[in-house]
Amino acid sequence: xxxxxxxxxxxxxxxxxxxxxxxxxxxxxxxxxxxxxxxxxxxxxxxxxxxxxxxxxxxxxxxxxxxxxxxxxxxxxxxxxxxxxxxxxxxxxxxxxxxxxxxxxxxxxxxxxxxxxxxxxxxxxxxxxxxxxxxxxxxxxxxxxxxxxxxxxxxxxxxxxxxxx
Amino acid sequence: xxxxxxxxxxxxxxxxxxxxxxxxxxxxxxxxxxxxxxxxxxxxxxxxxxxxxxxxxxxxxxxxxxxxxxxxxxxxxxxxxxxxxxxxxxxxxxxxxxxxxxxxxxxxxxxxxxxxxxxxxxxxxxxxxxxxxxxxxxxxxxxxxxxxxxxxxxxxxxxxxxxxxxxxxxxxxxxxxxxxxxxx
Numbered sequence: 001x002x003x004x005x006x007x008x009x010x011x012x013x014x015x016x017x018x019x020x021x022x023x024x025x026x027x028x029x030x031x032x033x034x035x036x037x038x039x040x041x042x043x044x045x046x047x048x049x050x051x052x053x054x055x056x057x058x059x060x061x062x063x064x065x066x067x068x069x070x071x072x073x074x075x076x077x078x079x080x081x082x083x084x085x086x087x088x089x090x091x092x093x094x095x096x097x098x099x100x101x102x103x104x105x106x107x108x109x110x111x112x113x114x115x116x117x118x119x120x121x122x123x124x125x126x127x128x129x130x131x132x133x134x135x136x137x138x139x140x141x142x143x144x145x146x147x148x149x150x151x152x153x154x155x156x157x158x159x160x161x162x163x164x165x
Numbered sequence: 166x167x168x169x170x171x172x173x174x175x176x177x178x179x180x181x182x183x184x185x186x187x188x189x190x191x192x193x194x195x196x197x198x199x200x201x202x203x204x205x206x207x208x209x210x211x212x213x214x215x216x217x218x219x220x221x222x223x224x225x226x227x228x229x230x231x232x233x234x235x236x237x238x239x240x241x242x243x244x245x246x247x248x249x250x251x252x253x254x255x256x257x258x259x260x261x262x263x264x265x266x267x268x269x270x271x272x273x274x275x276x277x278x279x280x281x282x283x284x285x286x287x288x289x290x291x292x293x294x295x296x297x298x299x300x301x302x303x304x305x306x307x308x309x310x311x312x313x314x315x316x317x318x319x320x321x322x323x324x325x326x327x328x329x330x331x332x333x334x335x336x337x338x339x340x341x342x343x344x345x346x347x348x349x
Contacts, residue, residue, distance in 0.1 A: 008327045012319065015307040038346035042330070046344045050302035053343050054287075056280040058196045067195075067209045068187050074213045075175075075183040078220025 001029045006036045010043045168232045175223065187216070190233050194240055200287065200299045201244040211247065215240040237304075241314055248292050279341040286336035294329035297322055302343070 006029045012018045013026045030036045063071070171189070174182035194215060198208035218239050219226075226235055287295055293315075300311045308326075312319045330344050339345050 004327075008323045011301060011323060011326050012308045015309070017307060017309055017319075041346040042344040045346065046302045046330075047305060050283075050298075050343045051305070053276075053279050053283055053341075054200075054303060056276050057284045058199070058280075061192070061196050061199050061205070063187070063191045063195045063209065063212070067213075068184070068191055071191060071209070071213045071216050072183040072187045075186065075216040075220045076180065078217040 001025050003029075003033060003036050006030065006033070007039045010036075010040055013040070014043055014047065169228065172223075172226070172228075172232070175220075183216070183220075190236060193233065194236055197237060197299075197304075198240060198244065200284075200303060201241075201292075201296065202247075203288065207247070211240060211243050214243045218243065238314070244296075245315075282337055282341050283343065286333055289336055290329060290332055294325055294332065297325040298329045298333070301326055 006026055009018060009022060009026050013023060016023075018026065030040050171182060171185055175186065191212065194212050195208055198211045198215075199205060202208040202211055215236055219236055222239075226232075287298065290298065296315065297311060300306045300314060301308075306314070308319050308322050312322045315322065333344060334342055337343075
């Protein structure tokens with residue numbers, strides 16, 4: 001092991017996070033090399049003294065009152081923006097859900113669906129379909145039915161509306 | 166003040182709770198930010214962004230870690246992101262404010278000189294080298310934890326620490342170098 005390789009491992013050596021064979025290699029090298037022994041002492045000294053050495057400058061740093069107010073306001077704004085997401089979308093989402101329910105109900109009760117009794121109504125089938133494969137099958141079956149049904153135009157329009165919602 | 170109580174007040178939308186939180190941890194976060202950032206105005210902006218993000222992710226905070234540790238993690242991400250994307254509007258390139266603080270009477274000259282020399286040298290390092298030094302020797306984090314925070318591998322951290330210490334030995338006089346062994 002070279003001095004360069006040994007000194008790169010010193011922080012992890014001090015942490016005790018080196019693999020056993022690497023730990024032993026570093027220990028052996030440090031015991032035999034004065035330069036790396038000094039580097040190890042420097043690593044330990046840095047850990048012990050660095051923060052204390054910087055503190056006289058660091059402790060003088062304080063947030064200005066104006067900055068404190070600005071930072072607190074940023075926190076309040078962030079909290080409000082999280083809340084306002086739901087408040088902003090609550091009404092449109094409720095309206096969309098109501099409209100969807102209305103369209104679904106109208107497609108069940110519409111005369112066109114009554115004229116095609118051979119197949120279940122699209123919304124019922126869509127609602128009861130559990131997976132994407134089932135949904136695809138349902139749609140293709142419905143498209144075929146719609147093509148051959150007497151009121152295919154009306155049904156096709158209904159389908160487009162449902163899918164586009 | 167009890168952190169849990171303060172968090173509850175924040176969750177209850179008490180308008181004064183944020184001021185209390187800033188009083189509690191603001192200066193400490195600002196000091197950490199000053200070590201990472203080039204100027205005090207950048208550091209203020211970083212702390213502001215930290216509080217904003219904390220407010221937005223408050224629901225994810227589960228009291229598993231101390232509040233300061235959680236905020237420090239956010240601050241570190243803010244600084245890292247700033248380094249990646251300097252075009253963010255909230256960071257200005259203003260000259261440093263209040264950098265030259267007069268030495269307090271009664272403080273030993275050696276301590277003051279060493280602190281300023283060390284701080285000055287830190288800010289001459291590249292951001293990557295500055296970050297690893299601060300996380301290692303100021304925040305006392307182990308190599309693996311630094312790697313996790315900086316999202317790089319432990320080998321990279323070891324290499325950066327090695328080079329950062331070498332640069333510090335050039336930038337700081339031997340007598341003030343915190344990494345200089347007593348024997349040298």
